Amino acid sequence: MSDLLAALAPATRPRTLSSFEFWPGWIFYTPVVLFWILLGLRHRSFTLPTAANPGVETGGLCGERKSTLLDQAGPEARAWIAPYVVFQTGTDDLSRAQQALDAAGLRLPLVVKPDIGCNGTGVRLVETPGALAESLAAFPRDVALVLQELVPFDGEAGIFYMRAPGAAIGEVTSLTLKQAPILTGDGHSSIRQLILQDERSRLIPELYMPRLAGRLDEVLAAGERFRLVFAGNHCKGSIFSDGANEITRALTSRVDAIMQDIPDFHFGRLDVRFESSAALRAGERFRIIEINGVGSEATHIWDPGTTLRAAYLDQFRHYRRAFEFGAMMRARGARPSGVRELFSYWRLQRRLMASYPLND
Numbered sequence: 029m030s031d032l033l034a035a036l037a038p039a040t041r042p043r044t045l046s047s048f049e050f051w052p053g054w055i056f057y058t059p060v061v062l063f064w065i066l067l068g069l070r071h072r073s074f075t076l077p078t079a080a081n082p083g084v085e086t087g088g089l090c091g092e093r094k095s096t097l098l099d100q101a102g103p104e105a106r107a108w109i110a111p112y113v114v115f116q117t118g119t120d121d122l123s124r125a126q127q128a129l130d131a132a133g134l135r136l137p138l139v140v141k142p143d144i145g146c147n148g149t150g151v152r153l154v155e156t157p158g159a160l161a162e163s164l165a166a167f168p169r170d171v172a173l174v175l176q177e178l179v180p181f182d183g184e185a186g187i188f189y190m191r192a193p194g195a196a197i198g199e200v201t202s203l204t205l206k207q208a209p210i211l212t213g214d215g216h217s218s219i220r221q222l223i224l225q226d227e228r229s230r231l232i233p234e235l236y237m238p239r240l241a242g243r244l245d246e247v248l249a250a251g252e253r254f255r256l257v258f259a260g261n262h263c264k265g266s267i268f269s270d271g272a273n274e275i276t277r278a279l280t281s282r283v284d285a286i287m288q289d290i291p292d293f294h295f296g297r298l299d300v301r302f303e304s305s306a307a308l309r310a311g312e313r314f315r316i317i318e319i320n321g322v323g324s325e326a327t328h329i330w331d332p333g334t335t336l337r338a339a340y341l342d343q344f345r346h347y348r349r350a351f352e353f354g355a356m357m358r359a360r361g362a363r364p365s366g367v368r369e370l371f372s373y374w375r376l377q378r379r380l381m382a383s384y385p386l387n388d
Contacts, residue, residue, distance in 0.1 A: 044228040046332045048339070049262060060343050067351045076354035077322040077347070078365040080193075080295045086365045087354070088296055088321010091373025093143045094174055097290060097319040105289035110301075110315045112176035114143060121164040122157065125175065134177055136160065139317070142384055143172035144377055146323070148259030148266075150384030153178070166385035179301040179315040183308065184260045185271060187279075187298045188326045189287050190349055193356040198284045198294075201346065202326035203271040206260040209236075213248025220244040222254075228267070229256060235265040239386045258388040260299065262330045270331040274309055282311030290319070292362075294353045297324035322350050 048056060068074035078087035083100055085092040095114045113132045115125050129135070137155040140163045152163040167173060184206040191198025209229055211222040223229045223236055223244075236256050237244060248254055257265040287293055299318040300308075307313035326346050329339035354364060365373075 044332060045231050046330055046334065048336050049330050049332075050232060059340055060347070063344050064347060067348060071351050071355055073354075073358075073364055075364045075367060075370055076358065077295070077350035078354065078370065079357040079362040080350055080353035081293050081321045082357060082362040083290070083292045084321050086321075086323075086370055086373050089323040089365070089370065089373075090146075091144060091377040092321060092323075093172065094141070094145075094318055095143050095172075097293065097321070100290050102289035105286045105316075108286050108314070108316050110177045110179050110317050112174050115164075115173045115175050117164060117167050117169050117171050117173065122161040125160065125164060126157075129175060134175065137178040139174075139176045139178055140164070141174050141176070142167070142380065143174050144380050145384065146377070146381070148261030148264040148387050149381045151259040151387045152385070153258045153388045163385070168383045171380065171383075176317065179317060181301040181303045181314070183302040183304065183314075185274070185300050185302060185308065185314075186260075186327045187283060187300060188324070188346070189283055189296060189298060190346075190353070191284070191287065191294050193292075193294055193353060193360065198280075198287060200275050200280045200283055202297075202328045202342070203275050204327040204330070205269045205271040205274070207267040207269070208258065208260075209256040209265060209267055211248065211254040211256060213250055213252035213254065215250035216247060218245050218247050219254065222248065223256070229265070232265060235263075239388070262327065264387055268327055268330040270328040270334065272328065274305060276309045276311070278311040279309055280311075286316070292357075293319075293321075294357070295350050296321040297327070322354075 065074065068076065078089050081087040084096045098109055098112065101109055111132060111134055113128045113134065115128055136157070137153065138160070140152040140154050142150045150167070154160045154163050186204040186206065187200055188202035189198055190201055211219065211226065213222070217225065219240060220237070223233050229236060260266050262268045283298065297320045298316050300314045300316050302308040302314035304313070326342055328334070329342055358364060
C-alpha cells in the first residue's frame with residue numbers, strides 16, 4: 029500500500045526509475061481493463077476500438093502484422109518509412125534473405141524483427157552476414173520477419189497520433205523520447221560491476237544480464253561506451269522521457285500528412301528515429317521504423333517523473349477516444365473484431381513471442 033501511495037503522490041525529487049514502471053502487468057493494467065469494460069458496456073461492444081483502424085488486423089490491438097500498415101502506405105507516407113522487406117524463415121535462409129535484400133536495394137546493417145510481436149521481443153541489430161545468419165537461425169521456421177534498414181540517426185521517439193474519422197486534420201497527443209542506457213568503462217570494472225554500480229541499471233539488472241551472459245565479466249577500457257540494449261522499449265530497459273515540448277505545429281502537420289496517406293488509420297503510435305531535436309521539431313530528418321494501432325499506448329507515461337494518477341488519466345483519455353473512433357467507424361459500416369477472433373489473434377501472438385530469441 030505504501031508503494032501505491034508513493035506512486036500516486038506528486039514527485040518531489042528526480043527519479044531514475046518510475047515508481048510503477050516495473051509493477052506486474054496485472055497490477056498496473058487492472059484499472060485500465062476495468063475502464064475498458066465500462067466503455068464496452070456503454071458502447072455495447074468490448075472490442076469496438078478494433079474498428080478504429082479497419083485496414084489492419086484487429087485494428088492493431090493484438091496479433092497484427094507490422095508490415096500490414098507499412099505495406100498500405102501511399103507515396104507520401106512511404107517516403108518517410110525506413111525501407112524494409114518481409115522474409116519468411118525456412119531453409120537456406122541466408123541465401124534467400126540476401127536475394128530479397130538485393131532485390132530491395134538494402135544493405136547491412138539491418139534491424140531484424142518479428143512481423144508479429146510487441147514490446148521489442150526478438151528485435152536484433154545485424155551488422156555482418158554472420159550475424160544475419162545467426163539471427164535468422166535463432167527464430168523458428170516458417171515465421172515472418174521484417175528486415176529493415178538501420179536508420180543512421182541516434183534519436184528515437186514514439187509519437188502518438190489520433191484523427192477522428194471524417195476529420196480534416198489529426199493531432200499528436202503524446203511524444204516520448206527514448207534513450208538507451210549507456211555504461212562507460214573505467215579500465216578495471218567488468219560489465220557486471222558497471223551495471224550494478226549504475227544508478228538506474230542496478231535497480232533492474234534482470235533486464236540486461238541474461239542477454240549479456242557471455243560478456244558480463246568483460247572489462248571495458250577507460251572511456252569506452254557500452255550500450256546495454258538496442259530495442260527501444262521500456263520493458264526491455266530503454267529509458268523513456270516525456271517529450272511533449274518537442275511537439276510543434278510543423279511536426280504535427282508532417283505526421284498528419286503521413287498518416288492520412290495510410291487508408292482509414294485513426295489511432296496509434298509511430299516509432300521513429302530522428303537526427304536531432306531541432307530536426308524533429310521542424311518535422312524533418314526522421315524515419316518511421318514502425319506503426320502501431322489501437323494496442324499501442326502513449327508511452328510518455330513511463331517517464332520517471334510521471335505520477336500514477338497522471339499515467340492513468342492519460343491512459344483513460346486515449347482509450348476513451350479509441351472507443352469513440354470505433355463507434356464512428358462502426359456507424360460507417362466497419363465491423364469490430366469478434367471476441368473469438370480477437371482471442372485467436374492474441375493466442376497466436378503469445379505463442380509466437382514465446383518462441384522468439386532474446387532481443388538486442
